[in-house]
Amino acid sequence: MGTARSTSCWHRSWQLLLLLLGLLLLSPKLCDAxxxxxxxxxxxxxxxxxxxxxxxxxxxxxxxxxxxxxxxxxxxxxxxxxxxxxxxxxxxxxxxxxxxxxxxxxxxxxxxxxxxxxxxxxxxxxxxxxxxxxxxxxxxxxxxxxxxxxxxxxxxx
Missing domain, CATH: 1.10.238.20 (Pheromone/general odorant binding protein domain)
Incomplete structure (x- = not known):
């Protein structure tokens, strides 16, 4: 049961990281700053x-x-x-x-x-x-x- 929870948490963490990286890539002002x-x-x-x-x-x-x-x-x-x-x-x-x-x-x-x-x-x-x-x-x-x-x-x- 703990493994499923940690896997789900890990998956959400990766989704958040990918979202943040995507925002950085799409916003030149953020990248320059x-x-x-x-x-x-x-x-x-x-x-x-x-x-x-x-x-x-x-x-x-x-x-x-x-x-x-x-x-x-x-x-x-x-x-x-x-x-x-x-x-x-x-x-x-x-x-x-x-x-x-x-x-x-x-x-x-x-x-x-x-x-x-x-x-x-x-x-x-x-x-x-x-x-x-x-x-x-x-x-x-x-x-x-x-x-x-x-x-x-x-x-x-």
């Missing part, structure tokens, strides 16, 4: 959407947020990063990391001051996913590469 505060709030929403699915300590997630990848990741942590990428709309239909989708999402989800640094970091790290067959590892290691490339501008949910 993403502030740093709105961006940080969206990081919290993505974190909350993925945190309960994987056994990752909050202090580990806080370290990631600040770009600290100086520890051996668990499989749960690897898959947490994939979950975030899925929420951000930067995975292919097969679940692989997509540089093109990530580039297309930047003007929508990043504040203006982070767009250029993020594009440079992504271009620098664009081949990183090719080194990993595991889809969860693809996202984790491109994120790590981007954090290593430009830690002051790196943010992760």
């Amino acid at each position: 993403v502030t740093m505060q709105q961006f940080l709030q969206s990081l919290d929403m993505m974190r909350n959407g993925c945190m309960g699915k994987f056994k990752v300590p909050l202090d580990t997630l806080d370290r990631l947020r600040d770009g600290d990848f100086s520890f051996e990741p668990s499989q749960d942590l690897l898959c947490y990063t994939k979950c975030v990428a899925q929420l951000a709309g930067i995975l292919t239909k097969k679940g692989d990391f997509s540089v093109n989708k990530a580039m297309a999402q930047m003007p929508i989800i990043l504040p203006a001051e982070l767009q250029d640094p993020a594009q440079k970091a992504l271009n620098h790290c664009k081949d990183e996913p090719k080194a990993h067959k595991d889809q969860c590892a693809q996202v984790y290691y491109i994120s790590k590469c981007m954090a290593d490339y430009d830690r002051p501008n790196f943010k992760f949910p």
